[in-house]
Amino acid sequence: MPAPGAPDPHMAVSMRGLFKRFDDKVAVDGLSLDIPVGSFYGLVGPNGAGKTTTINMFTGMLVPDAGAAAILGHDVWADTARAKRLIGLMPQPDQIFTTLTGMQLLVYAGMLRGMGRAEASRRGADLLAAFDLTDSAHVMVRDYSAGMTKKICLATAMIHSPRILVLDEPFEAVDPISSANIKDILAEYVATGGTVIISSHVMALVERMCTHVAVIDHGRVVAAGTVDAVAGGEDLEERFLQLVGGRHGAARISWLDGGEDGDATGGARTAAHEGGAR
Numbered sequence: 051m052p053a054p055g056a057p058d059p060h061m062a063v064s065m066r067g068l069f070k071r072f073d074d075k076v077a078v079d080g081l082s083l084d085i086p087v088g089s090f091y092g093l094v095g096p097n098g099a100g101k102t103t104t105i106n107m108f109t110g111m112l113v114p115d116a117g118a119a120a121i122l123g124h125d126v127w128a129d130t131a132r133a134k135r136l137i138g139l140m141p142q143p144d145q146i147f148t149t150l151t152g153m154q155l156l157v158y159a160g161m162l163r164g165m166g167r168a169e170a171s172r173r174g175a176d177l178l179a180a181f182d183l184t185d186s187a188h189v190m191v192r193d194y195s196a197g198m199t200k201k202i203c204l205a206t207a208m209i210h211s212p213r214i215l216v217l218d219e220p221f222e223a224v225d226p227i228s229s230a231n232i233k234d235i236l237a238e239y240v241a242t243g244g245t246v247i248i249s250s251h252v253m254a255l256v257e258r259m260c261t262h263v264a265v266i267d268h269g270r271v272v273a274a275g276t277v278d279a280v281a282g283g284e285d286l287e288e289r290f291l292q293l294v295g296g297r298h299g300a301a302r303i304s305w306l307d308g309g310e311d312g313d314a315t316g317g318a319r320t321a322a323h324e325g326g327a328r
């Protein structure tokens with residue numbers, strides 16, 4: 051665990067004591083974490099653990115109630131513009147203008163980051179090709195499939211060549227070929243000194259792609275470090291289940307029975323029902 055005190059300026063992302071409460075719900079509970087430069091860092095945790103809230107805070111999208119965070123030594127709230135320029139945050143599909151075409155969306159994203167139109171178009175074409183979207187470059191994003199939308203969201207996060215990429219479930223709904231291409235692009239990005247932070251529920255993917263992982267539960271880090279260290283010689287998924295302890299030993303829904311006709315009244319089956327025509 052990181053030392054208490056100020057964020058470490060040598061880290062890609064350094065968080066200290068982040069805290070966020072929504073009404074009476076504590077979403078993030080004094081979370082501290084260091085993400086080294088050049089790492090491929092996975093954030094994992096059960097639904098509602100606080101991953102998205104944490105990401106929103108260290109990317110400057112959400113002000114914490116307490117705590118501090120720095121991006122490559124730049125305080126996220128004292129130096130927000132600088133910190134944000136260093137980050138490429140993948141938007142959620144409901145956060146993009148779907149009445150633009152894929153190419154228009156990328157040019158818009160590039161120009162928002164201060165790029166000239168010609169440069170944004172050039173980079174846009176490169177990204178569309180890399181994500182197998184060239185044929186749909188001039189189709190409105192609202193007519194894209196879920197996987198295509200995911201890919202265009204990822205491309206918008208990359209257009210300004212950020213030092214750190216932050217991706218929430220980047221492979222969800224993406225087909226295996228595109229997924230392999232995205233993995234290659236991300237691996238190359240890390241090999242050239244970039245830092246990738248992904249949140250994912252797919253433990254096999256985290257185990258295969260990530261160098262480091264943090265397990266978050268109830269708004270706190272319950273384990274963090276290299277994937278090997280956190281897994282401790284076990285399968286990462288098994289280790290995850292041990293750490294968050296979420297398996298219900300006796301999970302059973304009494305009325306959910308695949309072998310018999312159902313009884314919508316919720317009562318015991320009547321003799322008439324049992325004896326009725328099937």
Ligand SMILES: Nc1ncnc2c1ncn2[C@@H]1O[C@H](COP(=O)(O)OP(=O)(O)OP(=O)(O)O)[C@@H](O)[C@H]1O
Nearest residue numbers: 072075076077095096097098099100101102103104
């Ligand atoms: N804007 C909000 N208003 C109220 N409660 C919120 C808000 N955002 C998050 N929460 C609550 O904070 C907790 C953490 O949510 P968060 O979205 O950060 O979890 P997560 O780990 O990203 O979950 P998932 O894996 O399901 O996406 C949850 O209990 C959630 O209901």
